[in-house]
Amino acid sequence: MKVVYFAWVRERIGMAEEIVDPPPAVRTVADLIGWLSGRGEQYAYAFENARVIRAAIDHAHVKPDTAIAGAREIAFFPPMTGG
Amino acid sequence: MTVPVTIRLQQADFDTAQEIAALSAGRTDIGAVVTFSGICRGGAGGDAISALTLEHYPGMAEAEIGRHAEEALARWPLTGLTIIHRYGRIEPGQNIVLVVTASSHREAAFQAAEFLMDYLKTRAPFWKQEEGASGTSWVDAASHDDAAAARWTKS
Numbered sequence: 001m002k003v004v005y006f007a008w009v010r011e012r013i014g015m016a017e018e019i020v021d022p023p024p025a026v027r028t029v030a031d032l033i034g035w036l037s038g039r040g041e042q043y044a045y046a047f048e049n050a051r052v053i054r055a056a057i058d059h060a061h062v063k064p065d066t067a068i069a070g071a072r073e074i075a076f077f078p079p080m081t082g083g
Numbered sequence: 084m085t086v087p088v089t090i091r092l093q094q095a096d097f098d099t100a101q102e103i104a105a106l107s108a109g110r111t112d113i114g115a116v117v118t119f120s121g122i123c124r125g126g127a128g129g130d131a132i133s134a135l136t137l138e139h140y141p142g143m144a145e146a147e148i149g150r151h152a153e154e155a156l157a158r159w160p161l162t163g164l165t166i167i168h169r170y171g172r173i174e175p176g177q178n179i180v181l182v183v184t185a186s187s188h189r190e191a192a193f194q195a196a197e198f199l200m201d202y203l204k205t206r207a208p209f210w211k212q213e214e215g216a217s218g219t220s221w222v223d224a225a226s227h228d229d230a231a232a233a234r235w236t237k238s
Contacts, residue, residue: 007138007210008221059143061206075140075208079224082137082168082209083121083180083200 001068003036005046006077009053012046022068029055030064032074046076054079086156088164090148092139094171102183106163113162115189117196119182125175132213135222137170137179140208144168151202155184158198159191166199168209198235205232 004017026035030050037047047053055062056075068074087106091097099118107113126132148166155161163185173179182199186192203209211222 004140006140006208007212056140056143056208059140059146061147075143077140077208078210078221080205080208081211081222081224082139082207083204083228 001071002073003032004073004075006075008078009046009076013042027067027069028064029057029062029066029068029074032068033064033076052079053077086161086163088152088156089166090145090152091167092141092144092148093167093169096169096178097167097181099178099181099183102165102167102181106165106183106185110162112187113185114187115192116163116183116185117189117192118184119180119196119200120178121180121200123173123175123177123179126215130215132175132215134172134174134214135179136172136212136214136219138210138212139168139170143208147207148203151199151206154202155195155199159184159186159195161186161191161195164195166203168203168207170209201228201232201235204228 001020002017003020005013010016022032022035026032033047033050033053036043054077057071058073099120103116103118107116123135152164152166161184165183167181169179182196184192184195205228212219213222
């Protein structure tokens with residue numbers, strides 16, 4: 001699946017998007033954050049305060065306990081500051 | 084009749100008067116037009132900024148604003164709606180966002196515009212980065228914006 005990052009999450013990880021293939025045990029958005037955090041220091045830094053991280057699946061907001069099965073694109077970003 | 088809805092994300096500036104005219108031209112059913120313009124503040128003293136850069140999530144931004152527009156149309160008897168949100172580098176004094184709501188009477192137009200702005204601030208995937216004397220920094224989300232958006236949630 002494709003994972004995309006925005007704002008300071010993107011800056012900390014050092015890339016805007018990537019293709020990942022998490023193991024089957026990674027079932028929810030929160031699981032994916034945990035799995036990504038184990039991939040390197042830059043990920044651990046980006047997700048160090050997982051409580052503030054927002055997520056979207058296929059362009060719609062989702063909660064941490066949402067299942068990721070079937071997702072085409074998962075996005076992680078900080079709280080939004082538009083308007 | 085289908086209510087005319089215009090949603091645009093663009094780098095270019097917009098002309099508020101032109102957007103109102105486009106929404107109301109040739110119509111006699113509109114009794115009230117409310118506009119909200121969000122403008123880049125320059126700040127003062129240590130908080131002075133030279134520019135904002137707005138990052139957005141293409142695809143989701145359009146989808147999310149579209150969902151909010153649908154909800155506004157379902158909740159209030161609107162006769163027209165225009166939402167324009169800019170992205171890219173914006174300097175103090177320049178426009179960031181425009182919401183235009185039209186209705187037969189003012190109450191719906193006022194309320195829908197306020198609802199849409201509260202949701203744009205907290206749910207539309209945009210992020211502001213400030214350029215100041217000491218470099219660039221991401222703007223923190225304000226808790227009062229979350230509180231403003233929460234008051235529209237039906238209990």
